[in-house]
Amino acid sequence: MTVDNIVLIGFMGTGKTSCGKELAQRLQWQYIEMDKLIEQKAAMPIPEIFAQKGETHFRDLETLVCRSLAAKHKAVISAGGGVVTRPENVKILQSFAYLVLLTASKDEIYHRIMQEGKEKRPLLAKPDPMGEIEKLLAKRELLYQNAANAQVDTTGKSPQEIVGEILAMLKKSPGFTLQTIS
Numbered sequence: 001m002t003v004d005n006i007v008l009i010g011f012m013g014t015g016k017t018s019c020g021k022e023l024a025q026r027l028q029w030q031y032i033e034m035d036k037l038i039e040q041k042a043a044m045p046i047p048e049i050f051a052q053k054g055e056t057h058f059r060d061l062e063t064l065v066c067r068s069l070a071a072k073h074k075a076v077i078s079a080g081g082g083v084v085t086r087p088e089n090v091k092i093l094q095s096f097a098y099l100v101l102l103t104a105s106k107d108e109i110y111h112r113i114m115q116e117g118k119e120k121r122p123l124l125a126k127p128d129p130m131g132e133i134e135k136l137l138a139k140r141e142l143l144y145q146n147a148a149n150a151q152v153d154t155t156g157k158s159p160q161e162i163v164g165e166i167l168a169m170l171k172k173s174p175g176f177t178l179q180t181i182s
């Protein structure tokens with residue numbers, strides 16, 4: 001099966017958004033951020049969805065958004081970090097996209113998230129964000145690995161370097177449509 005969509009998965013702070021934008025630009029494909037679509041559906045920002053409706057409601061919206069993307073072509077999609085926590089989401093995404101996992105060291109994740117402000121990430125807006133990162137990473141590590149078709153370590157790299165690595169990998173991947181990658 002050949003697919004012509006890419007979904008970037010990975011923990012919060014691994015660079016899915018910045019690399020997704022860069023990758024879409026390089027491929028001249030559409031860029032889509034799942035978290036933005038969830039916010040549109042809920043008509044409120046993510047921290048408010050968590051605070052007012054709870055995580056389960058957020059996850060339900062996330063699954064609806066996964067389904068809504070299945071007819072896309074030539075799209076680079078950044079998923080939220082928790083998308084892999086529901087097997088159904090992974091199955092849907094794998095049905096129409098090549099899944100690239102971005103990883104980073106936990107220290108780099110911590111620093112990137114603190115720079116952006118932990119209040120933007122309700123799961124980490126707690127007294128010990130590093131402890132939460134470690135707990136969640138341990139819980140999710142295998143889920144990420146099992147969902148991914150390929151992975152790139154982003155630690156210490158710029159979005160341009162990371163995207164260069166992703167493109168080089170894609171060129172070597174059977175099952176991925178390559179015409180648009182020059």
Ligand code: S3P
Pocket residue numbers: 010011012013016035046079080081082083120121122123
């Ligand atoms: C989440 C990651 C966030 C966002 C929500 C939940 C998670 O997206 O979807 O706060 O469970 O890891 P980013 O990975 O883009 O920060």
